[in-house]
Structure formats: C-alpha cells, structure tokens
Amino acid sequence: MEKTAKIVSHSTAEQEEINYWKQIPAEEKLSVIQDLREQYINLFNKQKEYAESRERLRRFYRVIKQTQS
Numbered sequence: 001m002e003k004t005a006k007i008v009s010h011s012t013a014e015q016e017e018i019n020y021w022k023q024i025p026a027e028e029k030l031s032v033i034q035d036l037r038e039q040y041i042n043l044f045n046k047q048k049e050y051a052e053s054r055e056r057l058r059r060f061y062r063v064i065k066q067t068q069s
Contacts, residue, residue, distance in 0.1 A: 008016070021029065041050050 039046060
C-alpha cells in the first residue's frame with residue numbers, strides 16, 4: 001500500500017473544510033455533533049452533570065409549552 005501526502009496552505013485547507021461541511025446534510029451534521037458531545041461527556045466523566053442539565057432543560061421546555069397553549 002502506497003501512502004501519499006498532499007501539502008496545502010492553511011487558507012486552502014480551511015476553505016476545503018468549509019465546503020465539505022456545506023455539502024453534508026443537516027441530519028449528518030447533528031449526528032456528528034452528538035457523537036462529539038458523547039465523547040466529551042465520557043472523556044471528562046460528565047455523565048452526572050449531563051443528566052442534570054437534561055432534566056433542567058426538560059422542565060424549562062414544559063413551562064414554555066404550557067404558556068403557549
């Protein structure tokens with residue numbers, strides 16, 4: 001197996017990355033973000049804090065939902 005390296009300038013690499021993310025569907029972007037979030041939670045042992053924040057978010061969501069009806 002032959003490996004090759006491509007040398008690009010920083011600005012070119014940045015533009016290629018922007019173009020790549022523009023082409024990806026929104027569902028896939030959200031999936032990547034969720035994967036990164038889960039990696040962060042597991043890496044820094046933030047499971048308890050994550051669970052607590054999710055609980056607060058749900059309560060906040062319910063309040064908003066009740067006031068709109």
